[in-house]
Amino acid sequence: MSQKETYENPDLKKERQNCPFNKEEITNLLDGGKEKTAERKQLENYILSDEQLKDAVPMEYLSHADKYAEELRKACLLMHKLENSPAGQVPTLRALMGAGLGSAVLKEGNPLALHYVMFIPALMGQGTIDQQAKWLAKAYNLNIIGTYAQTELGHGTFLRGLETTATYDPNTQEFVLESPSLTAYKWWPGSLGKTANYAVVMAQLYTKGKCEGTHPFMVQLRDEETHEPLPGIVIGEIGPKLGMNTNDNGYLGFEKFRIPRDQLLMKHSQVLEDGTYVKPTNSKLSYATMVFVRVVVCQDVTTNLRKAVTIATRYSCVRRQSELKPGDREPQVMDYQAQQNKLLPPLAATFAFQLASDHLWNLYNTANNNIEQGDLELLPDLHGLSCALKALCSSEGANFVEVCRQSCGGHGYMACSNFPRIYGQVTAAETYEGENTVLWLQVARYLVKTRKEQTGGLSVKYLIGEEKGPKTVDTTLEGIVHLYRRTAVGLVDVAIAELEKSGRKGEAPHDAWNHAAVYLIKAAQAHARLFVVESFVNSLKVGNLSAPVRTVLSQLCELFIIYWLLERSGELFFVRQFIKKRLVTVEFQVRTLLYVKLLAAIRPQAVNLVDSFDLRDEILASPLGCWDGNVYQRLFDEAAKSPLNQSSVHESFHKYLKPLLKSNL
Numbered sequence: 001m002s003q004k005e006t007y008e009n010p011d012l013k014k015e016r017q018n019c020p021f022n023k024e025e026i027t028n029l030l031d032g033g034k035e036k037t038a039e040r041k042q043l044e045n046y047i048l049s050d051e052q053l054k055d056a057v058p059m060e061y062l063s064h065a066d067k068y069a070e071e072l073r074k075a076c077l078l079m080h081k082l083e084n085s086p087a088g089q090v091p092t093l094r095a096l097m098g099a100g101l102g103s104a105v106l107k108e109g110n111p112l113a114l115h116y117v118m119f120i121p122a123l124m125g126q127g128t129i130d131q132q133a134k135w136l137a138k139a140y141n142l143n144i145i146g147t148y149a150q151t152e153l154g155h156g157t158f159l160r161g162l163e164t165t166a167t168y169d170p171n172t173q174e175f176v177l178e179s180p181s182l183t184a185y186k187w188w189p190g191s192l193g194k195t196a197n198y199a200v201v202m203a204q205l206y207t208k209g210k211c212e213g214t215h216p217f218m219v220q221l222r223d224e225e226t227h228e229p230l231p232g233i234v235i236g237e238i239g240p241k242l243g244m245n246t247n248d249n250g251y252l253g254f255e256k257f258r259i260p261r262d263q264l265l266m267k268h269s270q271v272l273e274d275g276t277y278v279k280p281t282n283s284k285l286s287y288a289t290m291v292f293v294r295v296v297v298c299q300d301v302t303t304n305l306r307k308a309v310t311i312a313t314r315y316s317c318v319r320r321q322s323e324l325k326p327g328d329r330e331p332q333v334m335d336y337q338a339q340q341n342k343l344l345p346p347l348a349a350t351f352a353f354q355l356a357s358d359h360l361w362n363l364y365n366t367a368n369n370n371i372e373q374g375d376l377e378l379l380p381d382l383h384g385l386s387c388a389l390k391a392l393c394s395s396e397g398a399n400f401v402e403v404c405r406q407s408c409g410g411h412g413y414m415a416c417s418n419f420p421r422i423y424g425q426v427t428a429a430e431t432y433e434g435e436n437t438v439l440w441l442q443v444a445r446y447l448v449k450t451r452k453e454q455t456g457g458l459s460v461k462y463l464i465g466e467e468k469g470p471k472t473v474d475t476t477l478e479g480i481v482h483l484y485r486r487t488a489v490g491l492v493d494v495a496i497a498e499l500e501k502s503g504r505k506g507e508a509p510h511d512a513w514n515h516a517a518v519y520l521i522k523a524a525q526a527h528a529r530l531f532v533v534e535s536f537v538n539s540l541k542v543g544n545l546s547a548p549v550r551t552v553l554s555q556l557c558e559l560f561i562i563y564w565l566l567e568r569s570g571e572l573f574f575v576r577q578f579i580k581k582r583l584v585t586v587e588f589q590v591r592t593l594l595y596v597k598l599l600a601a602i603r604p605q606a607v608n609l610v611d612s613f614d615l616r617d618e619i620l621a622s623p624l625g626c627w628d629g630n631v632y633q634r635l636f637d638e639a640a641k642s643p644l645n646q647s648s649v650h651e652s653f654h655k656y657l658k659p660l661l662k663s664n665l
């Protein structure tokens, strides 16, 4: 059964011949430059060549506890490796926390992720200079390991409803942390179950008998030597989940647990020794850590989607099934237009999401620098855009990953295909860091406010003033983007009209808001899609792209924006002006024709495009997606690893089946 190391599936080989563009140019573009590509490759060689970081058996065959222990072993080894990393510590950390390199080693979730993704950012964003001096070095050196404990059994979304209390005692200058009910128990924080010994805990601050709202507190949970929970701390792990099972999500209760006053993270608000409360300039500054994570989640989801698309595209060019031309050889399933319709939109989406995420990352950095200087002007736009893109990338990403799985037929359902893990990771992002529906409503709030008050940040400028641009069918990219813009504006206006209608009926604003939720969510989604397509189209106008790369990216861009338009066509019916002008029918006919042409144009470039993602086989971790296309041999090799194949007759036969067979029931 063995194949030569040099094997390359002939169909894939053919797909790779005569590539019209330079794959490396796209790789460099995605990495952020030639040097960054070189750095990444060097880092991958450094990490992935370490034998101790390889799994002895696939993780699926381990128990819940063994999975955790094995992932923790590798996570700790990775941290040791940081010291001598050729790329430097911070870029290495970033690569390890992201969905690429990190997931090649830590398959079921990184037990140290929350330390880097939330605990350290919370200390940096919420702690004073003195508090950072006290804790940050320890955290960076991994002398302490932390998490972010906000969500409770009873409340995740509604932060004002959190029940954990931190009551200031001026006599001892301490806060007393308390979980007054079962629903007040912290529930969900990653790494809390077994790994972390510290946490940034969000609790309702009481001082001088008054509740001042939720605030972040630095809390030690476990003894630094023995790792035993400290007296007054009730802590544990919450059990198996759909995915990310070694992220050891945990629970946490406080029984009159005391911490010194200076462990309230006091960058934005303070409690003085006598208990006087000093307010922040903006009460939402304590939510800043969530904003950071929403921004990085967009990047994480995009990297995961690239993996799914690579696996499905390569497999679809290796897989031959059914009959296209009667009597001919079975075709590659990728030659079915229906398969292209499944796979080429998610392929295009990887570019669209990456470009939008880059844009968001730049906004985050600018806004954050300004906030450090006391200038909060960009905060509403950052909040609106991070909610919009987090919700859009995670929801569309999860749907696309599922389509990629389906496109691989039965083999896509195997655990070894890696789709279950990728899906587990991406769909989790639909819930964590703000449940998507809730985030859409936050976006809608910003849109409605902007439209009504005619003032808002850069991402919502199109809602201010009268819309300009062609009102007839225009088949240029600009024309299509304009259609998106008109739909987005139109849907905000429809939502506002609904709110006003309810108002006229005498409904209170909160009831009117609830009764307009369907419209509000549609408006928020249209806004997010507009932002993504604008980013895609605009980024093709600038940059130093060769003509062949520009051509293929333009085809992907056009395909993607038409795909979304056709998918969400129902929304055009909400916007009255389209119906009046009978634009919808015309739009449909023209776009569908173009869409089908684009599928055919991109099809021959699909394998070369996913090759240009330059994802190593260890990162894809799937027999279906390997570079050599040796799919069937690899599936067979994976099956051989099953513990059920280690003997010809399993012991359970003798215990259960044989007695049944002999029982003459």
Ligand SMILES: CCCCC/C=C\C/C=C\C/C=C\C/C=C\C/C=C\CCCCC(=O)SCCNC(=O)CCNC(=O)[C@H](O)C(C)(C)COP(=O)(O)OP(=O)(O)OC[C@H]1O[C@@H](n2cnc3c(N)ncnc32)[C@H](O)[C@@H]1OP(=O)(O)O
Binding pocket: 090, 093, 094, 097, 098, 099, 113, 114, 116, 117, 120, 148, 150, 151, 156, 157, 158, 159, 160, 190, 284, 287, 288, 290, 291, 293, 296, 297, 300, 379, 380, 383, 431, 432, 433, 434, 435, 438, 442, 445, 446, 449
């Ligand atoms: C140094 C090395 C670093 C290495 C690491 C680097 C990179 C890492 C790379 C990759 C990692 C990638 C991904 C991560 C991978 C794995 C992740 C693993 C685990 C995931 C962790 C998940 C953790 C969590 O889930 S933590 C819990 C998150 N919880 C939530 O998100 C709760 C959601 N709820 C809310 O946010 C709020 O309650 C609310 C829904 C917004 C409502 O709040 P409320 O106070 O009720 O506000 P209201 O609606 O009344 O609005 C009032 C007003 O405030 C404005 N507002 C609201 N929120 C904000 C905000 N955040 N910022 C600014 N403004 C805000 C709102 O717009 C209103 O304004 P206005 O009155 O209309 O003007």
Ligand SMILES: Cc1cc2nc3c(=O)[nH]c(=O)nc-3n(C[C@H](O)[C@H](O)[C@H](O)COP(=O)(O)OP(=O)(O)OC[C@H]3O[C@@H](n4cnc5c(N)ncnc54)[C@H](O)[C@@H]3O)c2cc1C
Binding pocket: 114, 148, 149, 150, 151, 154, 155, 156, 157, 158, 187, 188, 189, 190, 244, 249, 428, 431, 432, 433, 434, 435, 436, 437, 438, 441
């Ligand atoms: C894998 C994973 C990791 C996590 N890690 C952490 C962590 O490290 N730290 C941490 O603190 N938390 C963490 N969480 C918790 C996570 O942040 C919350 O689960 C999330 O914010 C959703 O809150 P909830 O569970 O209370 O959902 P709920 O708010 O109860 O949602 C239930 C339903 O109610 C709807 N709903 C709720 N409010 C509204 C509203 N106002 N309007 C309309 N619909 C509404 C929602 O849309 C949803 O359909 C994690 C969760 C997961 C799944």
